[in-house]
Amino acid sequence: MENTWVYQGNEPIKIKKYLQSLGMGHRLFNDLKNGEGEFLVDHRSVRPTTKILPNQPLTIKAQPELPDESVGISDEPINIIFEDDNWLVIDKPAGVTSIPGPTIKNGTVLNRVKGYLIRNNSADLRPHLITRLDRFTSGLLLVAKHHIASSMISQQVQQHTMLKEYTAIVEGRFNEGHGEINKPIARREGEISRVIDEGGQPALTEYWVEKEGADWTLLRLRLHTGRTHQIRVHLASIGHPLIGDHLYGGDTSKFAHQLLHASKISFKDPFTLKQLVFTSDLPTSFK
Known part of the structure; x- marks a missing residue:
C-alpha cells in the first residue's frame, strides 16, 4: 500500500513535520521509520530526516497490517455510499451492531467490512471503524481501510x-x-446507561428544530464531543427523550427502538486534502 502527496509549501520541510501537518501520529511515523515502511522523494528511497522541497512528491510505502484473527468474517451485506483506496462510508440500518462484543460475535459492521475486503482481494484486512453507532441508531459510519488512514x-x-x-x-x-445542551456525562456503575454528572466528561450537543407535530419534534443535532449515548442522555435530561428510547424513558408504544439517524458526516481527507461531505436520507420508520 502506498500514498503520495505533492508538497505545496514555500520552504523546505522535514518529512516528519510535513506528515504531522497532514495528521500523521508520532507512533505511526516511528513504526514506518523503524522498518514497517519506506519514504520516497521523487521516487527515490530517502531517510526519514530528509527535507522535501516545494512541489516535490513524497510517497509512503507501508506494509499491510496482519488481520485480527479474533474478528470473524461475515458475508452479510453492507450499504456502501462511498469508497476509495483509503475509506469506506457505510449507511448502517438500525439493528446492526458496529463492533463485536460479548453477546454479538459476528454479523456486525466490522465483520461485514472484513468479509467485503476479503471478497475484493484487499491487501489490508484489518479495517478501523473511525465512527461508531449504537445498535439501533441508523446512518453513516466512516471506516478506514488501513492503519495509515486511521x-x-x-x-x-x-x-x-x-x-x-x-x-x-x-x-x-x-x-x-436552536439551542445547546452542555452537560457532563458519566458512566453508571455496572450499567450500560449513562447519566448527567458534574464529575463526568464534558459533553456538548447543539440542536435545531426542523419540524413539529402536536406532541413531537424533529431535530437536527450536531455533536461537538463524542460521548457514549450523548444525544440520548442529553435530550432525556431536558425532558425530551427520543421516541422509542426504552433506556432513557422514551415512549415505546409505537416504535421498538430510538428514532435517531446519523444523517451527515464531513471531514478533510488527509490524502487528497479535499473536504468530503456525505449525507443519508431518513429511514422509512421516521417518515
Whole structure:
C-alpha cells in the first residue's frame, strides 16, 4: 500500500513535520521509520530526516497490517455510499451492531467490512471503524481501510473537527428553534446507561428544530464531543427523550427502538486534502 502527496509549501520541510501537518501520529511515523515502511522523494528511497522541497512528491510505502484473527468474517451485506483506496462510508440500518462484543460475535459492521475486503482481494484486512453507532441508531459510519488512514484521521476525531450531524424525533415541543445542551456525562456503575454528572466528561450537543407535530419534534443535532449515548442522555435530561428510547424513558408504544439517524458526516481527507461531505436520507420508520 502506498500514498503520495505533492508538497505545496514555500520552504523546505522535514518529512516528519510535513506528515504531522497532514495528521500523521508520532507512533505511526516511528513504526514506518523503524522498518514497517519506506519514504520516497521523487521516487527515490530517502531517510526519514530528509527535507522535501516545494512541489516535490513524497510517497509512503507501508506494509499491510496482519488481520485480527479474533474478528470473524461475515458475508452479510453492507450499504456502501462511498469508497476509495483509503475509506469506506457505510449507511448502517438500525439493528446492526458496529463492533463485536460479548453477546454479538459476528454479523456486525466490522465483520461485514472484513468479509467485503476479503471478497475484493484487499491487501489490508484489518479495517478501523473511525465512527461508531449504537445498535439501533441508523446512518453513516466512516471506516478506514488501513492503519495509515486511521492514524491520519485521528487528529480530526480527537479535536472534534469532523462534522457529525444526526436527525432525531423526540417527545414534546421546544420553545426555541436552536439551542445547546452542555452537560457532563458519566458512566453508571455496572450499567450500560449513562447519566448527567458534574464529575463526568464534558459533553456538548447543539440542536435545531426542523419540524413539529402536536406532541413531537424533529431535530437536527450536531455533536461537538463524542460521548457514549450523548444525544440520548442529553435530550432525556431536558425532558425530551427520543421516541422509542426504552433506556432513557422514551415512549415505546409505537416504535421498538430510538428514532435517531446519523444523517451527515464531513471531514478533510488527509490524502487528497479535499473536504468530503456525505449525507443519508431518513429511514422509512421516521417518515
